[in-house]
Structures are given as structure tokens and as C-alpha cells.
Amino acid sequence: MALEINGQSIALDEEGYLENLSDWTPEIATALASGEDVELGDEHWDIINFLREYYEEYQIAPAVRVLTKAVGKRLGKDKGNSKYLYSLFPYGPGKQACKYAGLPKPTGCV
Amino acid sequence: MSKKFMYVNRKAPYGTVYALESLEVVLIAAAFEQDVSLAFIDDGVYQIAKGQDTKGIGMKGFSATYNALGDYDVNKFYVERESLEERGLTEDDLMPIVYEDEDDDWAEKPSVKIVSRAEMAQVLSEQDVTLSF
């Protein structure tokens, strides 16, 4: 699979995740999201940016449980629950948000 | 009631795949919210040595991930003092791995606990399930 953007071809794996994490740009995130009929707003970007920072620091994508806890701590208790995260990423916050953030699928996430 | 799971790590990282496999299993199993401990014995102490730089060997380093384990409620890292001493290492050579204690206003606390061989033997005997790597 590949994503065509600005005349460039970006390699994706069979599930639509970036083959090379270093390819990522915000435009690619927007394009991956619009391919799934999601328009990225500020609240989506909060999560995507958080995931990228988390990956940068720990070299893994966080499990959903960890993501939920961390979002609650950073963005407020009202956002630290799976209902909020699923409202932004209906296909699953772990899978879908990690995809847009250019990260591999979280370990232990089916 | 949750069972006590122990992951015993006795190999240095990168030369074999044991260390990475152990870490991945710990991360996957963490989803089941069991009582998890890690033991670092023999060359296994090198898994949490600080300053690991894998650029020169062309492998992805994974030492940063040990610092994430606190988020997964994995915060009991037992390191054997004799194993450190035999290798000319001290606690200062290890990464300062910490976790945030949710029940104590997210206070940062050390995850690493240096124990003697005798204490390690005792800890190993108190587990319900032991996984060796």
C-alpha cells in the first residue's frame, strides 16, 4: 500500500500504518484521516501530539489504558476516559490515533 | 485475586533476542493487570544499564521502554547486587527508572531495588508464575 501526497509516494503496511516512521508529516496525518472520513480538529491533534511525544521518549506506542490515564492527567479528568477518546477516534484510540501519528500499532493491541 | 508474575532476565541485550522478547511479553501481559515483578540476574543487569547507544550496531535500542513500564503498573525491578559486582558495575551504572504513585499524588518513586542473591532467591520463591528469558 502507498499514500500519494504532494507527488510523493509514502509506503504503508497492509493495515495502513507508515512503513517508515521518519516519513511522517502533519499533512500525512491529515491525509490518512481524511481517507477514513475523519477531519482532524484541535482535540485530535492534542492526542496525536501526545502520542508522538510518548513514542519519542519511550520508543513504544502506549496501550489504551496508559493513553487514557495520561490524557486524563495532562488534558483534564473529563478527557481521561475511553468514551472521550472513542468519540474522537471511533475505530479505537490506540489503533486509529497511532496510525495518524505515524506510529506502529501499540504492542498487545489486536 | 491477581497472581504474582515474575520475569527473570539473565541475558545481556542485543546479542540475543531474549531481552527484547521479555520486554514485549511484559508489555503485552501488562494489559491483564497482574502483579508483575522483573528480576535482573547475571548478564541481565546490562538490560537496564544507562547510556545504551545502539547506533553503531544498526539495531533499534529499547532501553527507553523500561522507563515506560511504570505507566503499566510494572514497578518492581529487582536487581541482584552480586551480579552487578561480578561485572564491575554499581547501581550508578543503571538507568534511574521511576514510576508515579497514583495513590500518593503521582509522586515519583524508584522502581529499581537492589537485592542480595539470598534476597533474590527468596523473591523468586514467592511467585505464582515464573517466566525465564
Added chain:
Amino acid sequence: MSMLHIVNKSPFERNALASCLGHALEGDSVLLIEDAVVGAIDGSNFIEQIKVAMADKSVYVLGADLAARGMQENRVAEGIQVVDYAGFVDLAANNEKTQSWL
């Protein structure tokens, strides 16, 4: 709360046996299988360490792995008990837990 410790690497090549003996507790059992059986042969460099351990622990060796390496039971040092696969199962069943030393 006894434990069965299983070692499968030659003590001439790896330190698994030494590490195992250093962590096994009184009343535990140690079973040598696969390449680890070479440590149980009388006259091997490791017999002294094994004898010390046998003061308060039991040491076993799997006969099939000895035979596969051309060693008869009479070559095993005194005090080390030779077991067959059924004996292996009994050891696993009679100890509350097992731990492998890889």
C-alpha cells in the same frame, strides 16, 4: 513451597547451573536435562558444587539425555539421581512451582 529448577545448558558453556545453584533454596530440586547432563558426570569440574548443593537440595539428571550423549548411568556422580520422563513428570507434579534457567 518447594521449587523444581530445570537447567538445560552445559555448565562448561553457560553459567545457568551456577546461577541456579546460587538461587535454589533448601528443599528444592534441580533437574539437569539436555546439554546440562554433562555436568553430572563423575569427575566433571562441577561435581564439587553439585555436592555442596546436595546437602539440602536434591539433584536429578534425565537418563535419556545421558544416553543420547553416550553416557551410561554408572558414569553419574554419586548422590545425583537418574530419572526417566515419568520421573520428570513426577518432579514437576511434586513441586509447587518450576523455574527454567536458560
